[in-house]
Amino acid sequence: MHRPLTIATAEPFFLPGGDxxxxxxxxxxxxxxxxxxxxxxxxxxxYTVLAPRLFGHATHPEAMGRVRWQDWLxxxxxxxxLLSGCTKRQVVMGLSMGGVLSLLAxxxxxVEGVVTFSAPGNLPDDPRSFLLPVLGWLNLRISKGxxxxxxxxxxxxxxxxxxxPSRAIVELNKLIKVMRQELPHxxxxxxxxxxxxxxxxxxDSMDSIFRAINSKDKTKFWVENSGHVVIREPERExxxxxxxxxxxxxxx
Numbered sequence: 001m002h003r004p005l006t007i008a009t010a011e012p013f014f015l016p017g018g019d020x021x022x023x024x025x026x027x028x029x030x031x032x033x034x035x036x037x038x039x040x041x042x043x044x045x046x047y048t049v050l051a052p053r054l055f056g057h058a059t060h061p062e063a064m065g066r067v068r069w070q071d072w073l074x075x076x077x078x079x080x081x082l083l084s085g086c087t088k089r090q091v092v093m094g095l096s097m098g099g100v101l102s103l104l105a106x107x108x109x110x111v112e113g114v115v116t117f118s119a120p121g122n123l124p125d126d127p128r129s130f131l132l133p134v135l136g137w138l139n140l141r142i143s144k145g146x147x148x149x150x151x152x153x154x155x156x157x158x159x160x161x162x163x164x165p166s167r168a169i170v171e172l173n174k175l176i177k178v179m180r181q182e183l184p185h186x187x188x189x190x191x192x193x194x195x196x197x198x199x200x201x202x203x204d205s206m207d208s209i210f211r212a213i214n215s216k217d218k219t220k221f222w223v224e225n226s227g228h229v230v231i232r233e234p235e236r237e238x239x240x241x242x243x244x245x246x247x248x249x250x251x252x
Contacts, residue, residue: 010058015043021087024051025098029161031058052079064168069175107185121205139167148199148227183212200228
């Protein structure tokens with residue numbers, strides 16, 4: 001029997017629409033499915049939506065063992081190339097690590113705007129962090145800990161890897177460091193979204209990113225009763241409305 005290309009329901013998706021293309025980038029060990037509610041909402045408002053699968057994701061955790069952060073960025077580049085072939089302007093949006101990749105894309109490529117959801121400014125404090133190079137070499141299975149979901153229906157059908165491969169954590173740490181170095185090059189409109197109840201990233205992440213970017217048009221949008229995956233949580237419609245207002249304003 002042939003193995004499926006991706007985990008069921010975790011496939012990349014494309015929703016054709018208008019001249020503004022939205023590239024939706026999922027998070028670390030996650031899948032395009034976590035972007036689907038946002039994608040459907042944007043498509044219903046006339047936007048073209050593409051949610052690619054990041055390299056090593058949505059198949060099996062062992063695939064993360066050979067990933068380098070540049071591979072994830074290459075997946076984003078492919079997505080932008082595809083969108084630019086069918087839309088006049090592109091906006092990048094990402095959840096968690098996808099937000100890190102979105103900001104790096106905003107620093108490097110010709111995009112109209114950038115939106116992040118729960119983007120980490122650093123890895124969370126962990127007494128094992130000094131062991132990262134060793135943990136990466138061993139490629140251990142690192143527990144994800146207790147989830148912080150508020151929407152338990154969404155939690156029940158969420159699709160991601162059950163643990164963090166330690167080698168991939170090393171690459172995530174490198175990616176975040178590169179992003180931080182390049183944040184001053186972000187000069188396009190930016191919308192940053194974070195929940196005050198997010199237990200997965202450092203609490204000061206949005207504030208630290210906001211201070212580092214050089215855009216004259218930058219907005220922080222806090223929500224109060226959501227976990228890390230804010231775009232599948234109870235306050236998602238409030239977030240979707242803010243994202244659409246941002247898009248209308250920057251694409252006039």
